[in-house]
Amino acid sequence: MPVYEPYTKDLLKWIQVHGTLSFNLGRTRVWQIVKEHLRKLDPKVKTHSLRHRRLNHLVTEYQFDPYDLMVYAGWSVRHSFGSVGIAVSPQLEIYYHSAWQKYFPELLKSIQEAINL
Secondary structure: OOOOOOHHHHHHHHHHHHOOOOOOOOHHHHHHHHHHHHOOOOOOOOHHHHHHHHHHHHHHHHOOOHHHHHHHHOOOHHHHHHOOOOOOOOOHHHHHOOOHHHHHHHHOOOHHHHHOO
16 A cells, blocks of 8 residues: 555545635735744745755655756746746647656655655
8 A cells, every 4th residue: 555645635635525626825925824834934935945845855855857846936938948048849848737647646656656766
């Protein structure tokens, strides 16, 4: 029996109930949640620092490559490549829309299993 990260069971329940993995959260609500629940652990916590820590974690523990990060973080392909001077067709955005399927199975592995890869 595979061992998964604890949060994946809750995500599966959410998908079963709502039929999607979409959340109706805006920036203000996310900031409220962070402030309410994480300030006790780190009074200087910022939503941006959480994002940075998570992306770093995905690279170091789950071997995400730059393309995986781009898709996971929702960065535009044109902006990501354009920032280093590479011209990209707008059509490429359409193809990267389903690229999450490449890395998603890796996220279902326990952190211990990911470290031992």
